[in-house]
Amino acid sequence: MRIFALLVAALTVVSGVIAVDIQKxxxxxxxxxxxxxxxxxAKKAIVEGGGVITHEYxxxxxFAAKLGEKVLDSxxxxxxxxxxxxxxxxxVSSL
Structure with missing residues (x-):
């Protein structure tokens, strides 16, 4: 029974790591x-959401940014x- 509890806890941690928001x-x-x-x-929302402003025009x-899908929607x-x-x-590249 104890092994089952440890297995459930380990799977919970793994699923949390996999659920990380993909950066774009x-x-x-x-x-x-x-x-x-x-x-x-907008820049404040990106930074607070874990994103990064990579360039300001x-x-x-x-500006250019790297951010997660959820922050992008916001x-x-x-x-x-x-x-x-x-x-x-x-x-962009030429052929």
Whole structure:
């Protein structure tokens, strides 16, 4: 009976480790007239959710980040009112 309890505890720990949110690299941009506080709020949500801001753009309003799927959904919902464009950050190469 004791072995069964240890097995259940071990499986619980393993399932918790497997359930880690998958990180994605994205670029998030906003129209030029978007208030700066909207970007600050999005960046704060990403950092608090365990993500990382990898680059802040100067010529356009936006930034690149690495974040989990759950945080991405949250930031996407926050940016909907301001027409945020969220796209996966991919490597571009010529053929």
């Amino acid at each position: 690299s994205v670029i998030i941009t906003y129209p030029g007239e978007t208030p700066d506080w909207v970007l600050a709020q 100067q010529l356009i309003k936006g 930031v996407s919902a926050m940016g909907k009112e301001y027409n945020a464009l969220i796209e996966e950050d991919l490597t």
